[in-house]
């Protein structure tokens with residue numbers, strides 16, 4: 001029995017596109033529809049350049065293939081789609097029809113490699129964060145004990161001082177000890193086991209939105225894009241509010257009076273978080289159109305004490321990541337000037 005070629009293409013996991021000599025969509029398989037988040041019908045006959053105006057490198061390579069007639073493969077090509085950017089391995093073949101010698105057709109195969117890159121990163125990232133947190137916990141313990149002694153001694157000293165004017169100094173000791181203690185506590189992040197109750201992510205977003213609207217200038221616009229079919233998650237609403245708030249506050253700070261913040265919710269199917277495979281995962285995104293994360297710290301932003309701001313403490317994101325991890329999820333970030341997205345993944349079952 002032979003299987004028709006069309007049905008093989010339809011069932012490939014690789015996204016396949018057929019483009020004509022003017023780079024207009026002729027065909028795409030379901031894997032391509034999934035990758036582009038659009039139906040083939042909507043794209044049929046449309047120029048690729050209109051659908052992907054920002055995918056300049058891909059467009060240039062395709063034009064080159066048409067001009068030269070040479071096939072090519074490009075690994076790790078970043079393609080900017082209307083709603084996100086993806087990394088693909090791209091193979092292009094040039095098909096020349098026999099009846100019109102000049103009418104070439106391009107067969108484009110796109111293998112999405114983000115997923116794979118992200119998974120390997122997930123695991124090492126979670127491991128590293130767990131290790132960092134263990135170090136911090138140990139250090140925090142070592143700091144807090146003597147700090148308690150220091151504070152107690154300063155209090156005793158204050159009572160025994162002959163000159164009340166000197167109490168100014170003991171008060172500084174006590175205040176600084178308290179400040180240090182609060183800092184250490186926030187570095188450890190949430191220590192209590194989280195309480196898990198059915199939690200609506202949109203209520204979490206709305207709560208944060210209300211808090212933020214009360215404190216931001218008018219030039220900052222908060223937009224929502226909620227998928228109403230997202231089910232409730234089992235989670236700790238207060239902690240989740242804290243995590244989202246930390247991320248949104250950062251966005252507000254970088255936007256500097258003017259810009260947009262999007263709060264978005266979606267469902268992902270069949271996704272691995274850490275080591276575990278989940279059937280359904282919530283994807284909650286916070287996107288801003290600010291300057292992007294400074295290159296020097298991009299790799300480290302989730303570590304405690306990493307900050308790009310003169311008055312920053314560098315704890316917001318590490319706490320947010322710890323909260324997501326406690327829920328069995330994780331936070332990722334992708335950023336370039338004009339578009340920074342923090343994505344919180346939380347398992348839905």
Ligand SMILES: Nc1ncnc2c1ncn2[C@@H]1O[C@H](COP(=O)(O)OP(=O)(O)O)[C@@H](O)[C@H]1O
Nearest residue numbers: 250251292293307308309312313314315316317
């Ligand atoms: N949306 C964003 N756009 C650009 N940079 C960001 C964004 N969010 C976080 N950052 C960078 O990551 C750093 C760490 O953030 P965070 O952990 O909250 O600590 P802090 O806000 O105290 O600096 C920030 O100082 C900033 O440089």
Ligand SMILES: [Mg+2]
Nearest residue numbers: 246250316317
């Ligand atoms: Mg912050």
